[in-house]
Amino acid sequence: xxxxxxxxxxxxxxxxxxxxxxxxxxxxxxxxxxxxxxxxxxxxxxxxxxxxxxxxxxxxxxxxxxxxxxxxxxxxxxxxxxxxxxxxxxxxxxxxxxxxxxxxxxxxxxxxxxxxxxxxxxxxxxxxxxxxxxxxxxxxxxxxxxxxxxxxxxxxxxxxxxxxxxxxxxxxxxxxxxxxxxxxxxxxxxx
Numbered sequence: 001x002x003x004x005x006x007x008x009x010x011x012x013x014x015x016x017x018x019x020x021x022x023x024x025x026x027x028x029x030x031x032x033x034x035x036x037x038x039x040x041x042x043x044x045x046x047x048x049x050x051x052x053x054x055x056x057x058x059x060x061x062x063x064x065x066x067x068x069x070x071x072x073x074x075x076x077x078x079x080x081x082x083x084x085x086x087x088x089x090x091x092x093x094x095x096x097x098x099x100x101x102x103x104x105x106x107x108x109x110x111x112x113x114x115x116x117x118x119x120x121x122x123x124x125x126x127x128x129x130x131x132x133x134x135x136x137x138x139x140x141x142x143x144x145x146x147x148x149x150x151x152x153x154x155x156x157x158x159x160x161x162x163x164x165x166x167x168x169x170x171x172x173x174x175x176x177x178x179x180x181x182x183x184x185x186x187x188x189x190x191x
Contacts, residue, residue, distance in 0.1 A: 043081045049140065050074025056137030063120045066133065066141050069113035073144075076106045110148065117141045 053070030060066045080102040087099065121142075123133035 039081050039084055043078060046074045046077030046081065048074075049144065050078060052137060052140045056134050059134035060123075060132070060137050062123045062131045062133045063116050065112075065116045066120070067137055069109060069116055070137065070141055072109050073106065073113065076102055076109070080106070110145070113141065114145055114149075117145055 049070050051074070053067045053072075053074055056067040056070070057064075080099060083099050083102065087096070117138070120131075120133065120138070123138055124131045125135040125138075126132060
């Protein structure tokens with residue numbers, strides 16, 4: 001015996017409001033493997049960043065904060081990925097506050113790291129020189145910051161273009177009112 005489907009397209013035994021939950025659950029189920037892979041790849045990247053920072057602690061006398069920057073960003077990145085994994089598995093509200101705090105600290109260190117790294121652009125890679133910085137340590141930090149800045153620039157430009165197009169289309173849209181049609185009063189009793 002088939003179930004009767006009302007005009008909404010949903011079976012009658014689906015309570016109102018639950019159709020959105022089932023759709024959201026389907027999207028979450030389909031996206032979850034991709035999210036897990038992304039978390040794993042970014043975790044590997046942050047572990048390598050942390051490792052390069054630890055390895056290069058005494059290898060950048062021109063600016064000792066560059067390895068410190070790599071250690072802090074790598075550590076915060078690893079911690080935030082673990083918190084994200086916990087959020088995916090358990091979906092607790094307090095985790096969101098921890099995650100927000102970690103991202104705020106990461107933003108502060110991104111700004112500090114940008115200052116430390118770009119201030120010493122083109123250090124000497126020869127260990128005997130006073131302005132020496134290990135090439136691996138410096139280039140890891142430099143390339144990371146350049147890629148992050150490029151991604152943020154692309155996202156901001158895309159957002160501005162989207163907003164500009166949205167307002168342009170909204171402004172140029174003409175109403176469906178015929179200017180030649182006689183006007184009629186708003187209230188029928190005014191006739």
